[in-house]
Amino acid sequence: MRQVYLDHQASTPVLPEVFDAMKPFFTEAFGNPSSLHQHGLRVRDALAKARSQYAALINAESPDDIIFTSDGTEAANLAIKGVAYANQRKGTHLVVCETEHPSVVNSIEFLEKQGFTCTRVKVDREGMLNPEDVRAALTDKTTLIAVHHVNHDIGTIEPIKEIGKIANEKGIAFYVDAEASAGWLPIDVQAMGANLLSFSPHRFYGPKGVGILYRNRKARMVSVIHGGVQEGGRRAGTENVPAIVGGGLAAEIALREMPERIAHTARLQKRLWDGLKSKIAYIKFNGPEPGPKRVSTNLNISTEFIEGEGQLLLCDMNGIAVASGSSCVSKSLKISHVLAAIGLDHALAQGNIIISLGKDNTEEDMDYVVETFVKIVDKLRNMSPMWDEFQRGIIDSVIAPTGRGKSFSEHAAAVSGKAAH
Amino acid sequence: MSETYTLYNQTVMEHFMNPRNMGDIKDADGVGEVGAAACGDIMKISLKIKDGKIEDARFKTFGCGSAIASSSMATELIKGRSIDEAMNFSNQEVVDALGGLPPVKIHCSVLAEEALKAALEDYLKKHPEMAKKGEAVAA
Numbered sequence: 042m043r044q045v046y047l048d049h050q051a052s053t054p055v056l057p058e059v060f061d062a063m064k065p066f067f068t069e070a071f072g073n074p075s076s077l078h079q080h081g082l083r084v085r086d087a088l089a090k091a092r093s094q095y096a097a098l099i100n101a102e103s104p105d106d107i108i109f110t111s112d113g114t115e116a117a118n119l120a121i122k123g124v125a126y127a128n129q130r131k132g133t134h135l136v137v138c139e140t141e142h143p144s145v146v147n148s149i150e151f152l153e154k155q156g157f158t159c160t161r162v163k164v165d166r167e168g169m170l171n172p173e174d175v176r177a178a179l180t181d182k183t184t185l186i187a188v189h190h191v192n193h194d195i196g197t198i199e200p201i202k203e204i205g206k207i208a209n210e211k212g213i214a215f216y217v218d219a220e221a222s223a224g225w226l227p228i229d230v231q232a233m234g235a236n237l238l239s240f241s242p243h244r245f246y247g248p249k250g251v252g253i254l255y256r257n258r259k260a261r262m263v264s265v266i267h268g269g270v271q272e273g274g275r276r277a278g279t280e281n282v283p284a285i286v287g288g289g290l291a292a293e294i295a296l297r298e299m300p301e302r303i304a305h306t307a308r309l310q311k312r313l314w315d316g317l318k319s320k321i322a323y324i325k326f327n328g329p330e331p332g333p334k335r336v337s338t339n340l341n342i343s344t345e346f347i348e349g350e351g352q353l354l355l356c357d358m359n360g361i362a363v364a365s366g367s368s369c370v371s372k373s374l375k376i377s378h379v380l381a382a383i384g385l386d387h388a389l390a391q392g393n394i395i396i397s398l399g400k401d402n403t404e405e406d407m408d409y410v411v412e413t414f415v416k417i418v419d420k421l422r423n424m425s426p427m428w429d430e431f432q433r434g435i436i437d438s439v440i441a442p443t444g445r446g447k448s449f450s451e452h453a454a455a456v457s458g459k460a461a462h
Numbered sequence: 463m464s465e466t467y468t469l470y471n472q473t474v475m476e477h478f479m480n481p482r483n484m485g486d487i488k489d490a491d492g493v494g495e496v497g498a499a500a501c502g503d504i505m506k507i508s509l510k511i512k513d514g515k516i517e518d519a520r521f522k523t524f525g526c527g528s529a530i531a532s533s534s535m536a537t538e539l540i541k542g543r544s545i546d547e548a549m550n551f552s553n554q555e556v557v558d559a560l561g562g563l564p565p566v567k568i569h570c571s572v573l574a575e576e577a578l579k580a581a582l583e584d585y586l587k588k589h590p591e592m593a594k595k596g597e598a599v600a601a
Contacts, residue, residue, distance in 0.1 A: 348503065350526035354469060354478065368501045369526035372566055376502075391502050391524075424484055424530065426495060426506040426522040453504060457497030 042360040045406045049244070049338060050193060050221065050397035051364060056246045056291060063248065063287035074280055075271060084282050091289030095253050098292040099219070099238060100229040108254040108275045109285055113220045114144040115266075116239035116252035119276060120216045121148040123262035124185045124237065125157055128214070132182030135159045138170050140379045142193050145218055149187075166383050167329040168197035172204050179207075185214050190238075191222035194366055194379040194395060195328030196339030198226070205234025214260040220244065224295035225303065225338055236260035242284070246400075247291030250284035298400070306398040307337035309407050313396070314340060316411035321418050323440045325389060327380065340396040341366070343389035345440050346428040347421035352394050355417040361410055366393040386439045388427075388449035427452075470527055473561045477531035482538050485520045491588070494580025498573045503529045505577040507537065511585055514592065515544050521577070528567035529574075535559050536574035545585075545592060551578055 055063075066087065072080025074088055092104035101107065110116045125135060137149055139161040149159050160178040164170050170188060179186075186208050191198055201217055208215035216237040219228055224245025230238050237256045243249040256262055256275070268277030295302075310331050318324055323345035329335040344352065349367030356363050364370075366377030368391060376390040422428040427449060430436045434445040436452045468475045490508040497504045503525030510518035519540050521533035535556050540548050553571035557563050563571060586593050 346524070348525050348529075351478075351530060354527045357469075358479065367526075369503065369529075374501045374566065387502060424481065424522060425524045426504055427524045429486065429522060453497045453502060456495045456504060 043406070043409050044360045044362075045402065045410055046362045047396045047398065047402070047410070048362045048364050049399035050395070052243050052249065053246045053399060054401075055248050055287065056294060058294070059247055059287045059291045062290045063283040066283040066286055070282075074282060075269065087286050088280060088282065091285045094289035094293045096255075098223065098228065098296050099240075099255055100231055101255050102231065102257060105273070106255055106257050108256060108272050109280050110252040110254055110266075110276055111250065111278075111281065112252040113218075113239055113241035114252065116241070116254040117142070117144040117218055117220075118148050119254050119262070119265050120237045120239055120256070121145060121185065121187060122152065122265050123275075124214050124216065124260055125152050127261040127263045128184035129157075132180075132184045133157045134180050134182040135185045135187070136162060136175060136178045136183055137187040138162055138164065138189060138199065140164050140168055140192055140194075140197075140382045141187065141189055142218060142220065145187055145189070146378070164197075164382055167334065168192050168195045168379065168383050169329070169334065170199050170204070172200050172207055175204050176207050179211060179213065183211075183213050185216060187216045187218065189218040189221065190228070191219075191226060191336045191339075192328070192379060193221045194377050195341045195383065196221075196336040197328050198222075198334055198336060201233045201235070208236075209234045216260075221339075222336060224292070224299070225306075225336055227299065230255055230257070237262070242288030242291045245291055245295040247288035248284045250281045251288050253288075302400045303337050305400060306402070307331065309398050309402055309404065310337055310340060312404060313398075313407040313410060314342075316407060317342065317414060320411060320415050323438050324418075325440050327383065327385060327389075327393070338398045340398075342394050342396070343385065343440075344392045344394070344418055345389060345438055346392070346425050346431060347418060348391050349393045351421050352392070352414075352417055355420065356394075356413070359413045359417070361413060364395040364397075366395055367391050386450065388453070389439055470531070470564075471561050473559075474528060474531040474563065477534040477560065478527040481521075481530055481534035483518075483520050483534065483541075484522065486522065487518060487520050490520075492581040492583075492585030494577045494582070494584055496573060496576045496580050498525075498529075498569055501525075501569070503570070503573060505529065505533050505573050507533065507574075507577040507581045509581045509585060511545065515542060516540050516548055519578075521574075525570065525573075526567070528563055528570040531560060532556050532563075532570040532574040533577065536571075536578055540578060545582060548578065548582055551575055 074085045092107045096104040217235045219240045223240030241252040325343045327341040349365035350369040368376045380390040437446040487508040491511040492509040495506040506522045519537040523533045553575040556571040
């Protein structure tokens with residue numbers, strides 16, 4: 042059976058050359074970079090090289106501004122908590138976009154319990170922030186603005202440069218979560234006006250187990266993990282040398298191959314969406330249209346009258362690996378907060394599938410996905426009372442209303458006695 | 463990949479991939495459609511009842527793998543039961559017959575129980591004489 046991996050947002054396979062580069066650091070070059078003997082000095086050197094490779098990916102002024110953590114989530118935690126705590130005498134107000142990743146959202150919630158306050162700036166129906174709304178949210182007690190570069194669910198590319206200008210004008214630290222963009226979109230922290238930026242190599246064919254936080258001198262930050270004096274005192278703990286080395290090489294390759302990877306995935310993104318919308322009725326593309334406002338790797342679709350986890354399972358049984366923002370796949374039984382923020386109808390959020398393309402996907406893969414998905418949609422629609430009721434005019438479509446019947450939400454509220462959340 | 467890993471156990475996967483009794487019943491004797499406020503899933507069960515027994519049961523479900531498997535299993539279990547027996551049907555029977563469900567998915571089996579009971583109530587409303595003497599029609 043053809044295997045088509047479409048969840049590159051979750052992780053990517055390590056490149057063979059990256060794997061080779063990592064191996065010696067497990068066995069012969071196993072030293073701790075903090076040791077003062079040959080074994081330590083040798084790996085310290087390797088880390089310095091990796092630092093330059095990461096710095097080059099984002100055009101950081103200096104490799105010294107690169108801090109190694111255990112993953113992207115820890116890097117986000119360090120940026121947010123580290124800056125918030127460092128500046129708390131100056132102010133305790135934070136401004137974030139409402140569609141940030143859970144590592145940001147939950148760090149903020151934690152800080153709110155500690156007495157910080159936060160304004161969550163709303164996005165429009167494509168997930169886009171308006172820089173003027175960010176400006177309007179600022180107070181003289183604001184010490185951090187956090188906005189992601191690319192959205193992990195719907196691929197929206199946020200207006201980072203404009204927000205950076207506002208942050209720099211006001212002298213407020215500006216943190217950019219680049220987890221969903223690093224390696225897939227050019228990043229220039231200097232042009233962005235970003236004081237902090239995070240990402241992790243396992244999104245661009247490097248290993249898991251390391252996260253990168255870029256932080257320039259202009260941002261005051263305390264450390265969150267305490268212990269020895271690794272990473273210039275900014276993050277204690279023995280560095281994951283093999284992962285850092287591997288990730289550095291992956292970063293170098295990502296920078297070099299970026300134009301081709303972007304062009305390739307953009308072609309596939311178009312082919313896949315064109316195929317799906319031409320063969321399947323009542324299907325919607327969430328977020329901005331493919332183009333300058335959306336990253337080339339992401340598709341976020343809602344198929345009406347059927348549920349997302351069911352689609353995901355049937356895809357998996359057919360060798361296709363995808364993700365979903367439906368409430369049924371979440372442990373809290375809530376739909377993705379990003380889909381809620383863009384005002385997506387609950388029924389369509391329920392029928393959600395998230396696809397993230399990679400460099401190894403092919404045009405044949407896209408065609409296979411289209412023809413398989415047609416069968417999956419058919420099978421699930423035949424099983425669905427909503428599809429049947431739509432055909433009989435009892436409920437109406439949200440995507441292409443016919444004017445007959447009530448809405449799914451009305452109907453769902455009627456049969457469950459409560460409105461769907 | 464040489465091995466297949468599945469999100470649910472074999473029984474649940476089987477009922478999801480090859481559901482039993484999927485569909486509607488023409489001139490059904492009782493139909494129940496319920497929604498799970500928890501997650502937004504919707505289940506519909508249709509019954510054919512003859513001589514106080516469930517002769518046939520069909521389901522249609524808008525929901526995840528566990529929801530589809532739960533409704534498939536529920537319709538299998540209730541076929542041939544009397545109305546009284548069916549009124550005492552519990553979601554636990556579905557969970558047991560499926561070999562267990564993840565805790566966060568137990569509500570799917572509850573939904574199947576509710577859909578069945580809604581179908582029975584629909585039937586009893588149309589045939590109040592079939593309700594057992596001394597028993598109120600279940601709320």
